[in-house]
Amino acid sequence: MANIDILDIGEVAHLTGTSASALRYYEELGLIQSIGRRGLRRIFDGNVVNQLALIELGRSAGFTLQEILEMGIANDDFGVDRDKVSQKAEELEVQMKRLADLTALLRHVAHCPADDHFSCGNFQKLLRIARKRKRLQLTRGNS
Amino acid sequence: MANIDILDIGEVAHLTGTSASALRYYEELGLIQSIGRRGLRRIFDGNVVNQLALIELGRSAGFTLQEILEMGIANDDFGVDRDKVSQKAEELEVQMKRLADLTALLRHVAHCPADDHFSCGNFQKLLRIARKRKRLQLTRGNS
């Protein structure tokens, strides 16, 4: 019976749904770290489960592994980069607006009576809103 | 002076910011279509600009080109798959919630006073909320 806080790579994989090969890859990138070896085998601290949940959440939000690494939120060894983290939070809010725009567009298209939605005024209006937001975001991003 | 409705691939690229090579790739996938050739050169209808705006919006929301193709929203030749479009709208709403969860988490981490946010109760609470949402979504997805 292993210590609950000391996990084998297979146990981590089972608990998190992340494959062992992905875990080795993450370790190579520095996203997670094993706390040692038992023979050749990596052993992990129980907190890696939380780290992986956070990594997965970041991935599902569209962040790359590099971005997650650079924020320093998953890897607790080096402190977080608070500025980068705030900036990412803002990016997420921008992204949420994009998603809202596209949701409105899709909901419209799903019920649009026009044969060709491109010739529908309502559709064009929604598309214009989305493009306008994009332009604003680009302008801000460049400034 | 070319007809405003007839565009050369270079003009489309310039108007949309999508590279000519990407446009050829999209055509190969069936996402857009040229309305003919002038010699070897593709010519496009002006509406391709709208189609590309929609494609880009979809891409930035995280959809793959295949998903966009299957919805039938960019390519107006075949009608849209209204069910698929509705389903994608719902996926977007789920995704927006994920982003909201992660935004809250990041905003917290950016200001968390604890040395290690993993040992912060507030952080753990936010992480639990996110993981709970994920579980609910998985349960629904499988049913």
Add this chain to the structure above:
DNA sequence: ATACAACTTCAAGCGAACTTGAGGTCAATA
């Protein structure tokens, strides 16, 4: 003591979404 399942490394492969490069064609301008 022996078997064996689970681990190890390292290199190569994969799908998505393009880009790049080589070698060729052609429409428009000088």
Add this chain to the structure above:
DNA sequence: TATTGACCTCAAGTTCGCTTGAAGTTGTAT
């Protein structure tokens, strides 16, 4: 008419996030 620059095709290369396979090691159960 000659040039030239924007286009063309096709094949191969690139990045990301892994997976797969080969060949070897080892902790654990019998």
